[in-house]
Amino acid sequence: MVFLDLDMGIRGVLKNKRGVNILSENVIFISLNIILLFIILASVYSKIGGASSIEERYAKGIALVLDSAISNTEIMINMEDAIKIAKKEKFDVNKILIISENIINVKTSDKGKGFSYAFFSDYKINSYLNEKGDGYVLVIEKK
Amino acid sequence: MFWLLKKNKRGYEKILSMYWFVMIFIVVAGVFTCLAIYYSSSISVRNAELDLMLDRIANCIDPNGYIDSEFLIAIKNNEEFSERFLEKCSLNIYEEKTLKVNSKKLQYYIKISLDSFNIQANTQSNLGMLELGDAVIDFDCSINNKQNVREDISICKTKYLYLVDKDNNSYIAQILVGVSKTEYA
Numbered sequence: 001m002v003f004l005d006l007d008m009g010i011r012g013v014l015k016n017k018r019g020v021n022i023l024s025e026n027v028i029f030i031s032l033n034i035i036l037l038f039i040i041l042a043s044v045y046s047k048i049g050g051a052s053s054i055e056e057r058y059a060k061g062i063a064l065v066l067d068s069a070i071s072n073t074e075i076m077i078n079m080e081d082a083i084k085i086a087k088k089e090k091f092d093v094n095k096i097l098i099i100s101e102n103i104i105n106v107k108t109s110d111k112g113k114g115f116s117y118a119f120f121s122d123y124k125i126n127s128y129l130n131e132k133g134d135g136y137v138l139v140i141e142k143k
Numbered sequence: 144m145f146w147l148l149k150k151n152k153r154g155y156e157k158i159l160s161m162y163w164f165v166m167i168f169i170v171v172a173g174v175f176t177c178l179a180i181y182y183s184s185s186i187s188v189r190n191a192e193l194d195l196m197l198d199r200i201a202n203c204i205d206p207n208g209y210i211d212s213e214f215l216i217a218i219k220n221n222e223e224f225s226e227r228f229l230e231k232c233s234l235n236i237y238e239e240k241t242l243k244v245n246s247k248k249l250q251y252y253i254k255i256s257l258d259s260f261n262i263q264a265n266t267q268s269n270l271g272m273l274e275l276g277d278a279v280i281d282f283d284c285s286i287n288n289k290q291n292v293r294e295d296i297s298i299c300k301t302k303y304l305y306l307v308d309k310d311n312n313s314y315i316a317q318i319l320v321g322v323s324k325t326e327y328a
Binding site for chain 1: 175182195198230
């Protein structure tokens with residue numbers, strides 16, 4: 001409880017009747033709350049933006065794109081998130097997406113093996129980094 | 144703990160703030176656990192894959208509004224058509240060696256049953272069937288009870304297609320597709 005008294009002035013804000021310093025206690029209390037909130041946000045951010053979940057999302061998403069594609073088409077895939085992580089990890093951005101036979105591999109660092117997923121379309125697929133460097137171009141041709 | 148409550152006003156406030164932090168800690172732990180469970184579980188795209196495969200097969204056996212003649216003849220004559228069908232529909236039901244599977248593995252199952260259908264007489268007679276892929280997937284689907292809720296078991300989907308040939312004869316195709324890929328769950 002804060003007792004504001006004109007005679008007491010600023011002293012009243014800092015101390016209550018018993019002379020206990022209440023300002024510092026409140027500051028500590030609020031700071032701890034902010035720290036806890038920060039921990040929650042940090043954990044949420046790390047879980048959402050984790051490299052492994054991004055690799056999985058891209059691999060499965062691209063597999064669905066290729067499964068729904070028809071031959072003789074070119075598809076541009078925006079992979080900004082994966083490229084950002086790869087650059088941070090100093091990984092070659094040209095090697096993020098590798099398609100061999102009917103397996104897609106998305107890898108954003110040298111540490112792991114990336115995420116692989118199979119698709120059922122039997123097409124000849126050529127993939128390369130686009131000119132802007134923020135995505136990949138998939139060229140789909142009939143075998 | 145009761146003796147703590149007997150303390151003066153100041154002590155009582157301190158206890159309350161301690162409980163407040165315990166409460167926040169429990170909430171944070173709960174939120175973190177929920178997030179960890181949610182994000183550690185893999186994204187399932189098997190249902191979408193099956194829908195796409197059903198569409199691909201439907202477009203393949205009924206390309207221009209008429210049933211594909213090559214497919215119809217093969218089914219009627221009970222000819223070996225599996226490889227030609229995969230080639231014709233640009234399908235690859237094998238999964239090559241990957242990080243998860245150590246050898247070439249069949250990940251899909253396709254079963255097309257074709258019936259001739261007489262609209263006037265309302266009669267139906269089976270002409271034949273085309274079966275490709277791993278038949279175990281079909282068995283697994285019966286365990287999954289067609290609900291497609293379990294990620295550790297294969298899932299299946301069925302589509303019925305009404306078809307006509309150029310002589311205006313009617314057919315009904317029952318297309319069943321299944322996917323395994325349980326190692327990704």
